[in-house]
Amino acid sequence: MVVRKKKKIRKRRGRGSGYGSHKKHRGSGSRGGVGNAGLRKYKKSWMIKYDPEHFGRRGFKVPISAKKEIRAINLRDIDILAKKINKNEIDLSELGFDKVLSKGKITQPLTIKAKKFVEKAKNKIEEAGGKAIENV
Secondary structure, X not given: OOOOOOOHHHHOOOOOOOOOOHHXXXXXXXXXXXXXOOOOOOOHHHHHHHOOOOOOOOOOOOOHHHOOOOOEEEHHHHXXXXXXXXXXXXXXXXXXXXXXXXXXXXXXXXXXXXXXXXXXXHHHHHHOXXXXXXXX
C-alpha cells in the first residue's frame, strides 16, 4: 500500500472541499461578473423582475414658475359677456384672457382686443361686422 505524502485537504485548499471539479470554483469564474455586470445580457430576467426601472430615463418636472398657462375664451362667451356689460369694445387682457377661440357665433358687431386670435375666430368677428385687434 502506497503512503500518501500530502493530506487530501492540502490539495483542496482555497477551493472548498466540495463542488466536484476544481475548474468550477477557480476564483470568481462562475460568479458571472461583479455588481450590475450582465444586466442587459445573461442577468436580464433578474433585472426585469427585481429592477425593471434600472435602464431608461426618469424625466423631470417643469417648475411652476416656468409654466405659462394660456387662458382662452370662446366667441360664444364673449357674445354673452358683451350683452351683460352693454359694451361694443372689449379688452380681454383686462379680464384676464389671452386667446380667442372660434366656438360659437357673434350676433353683434364687436371690437375685441386680445393677445392672440384663432384664424377662424377672426373671420367670424369680421363677418359679424366687428374688428379683431391684436395687442402684444
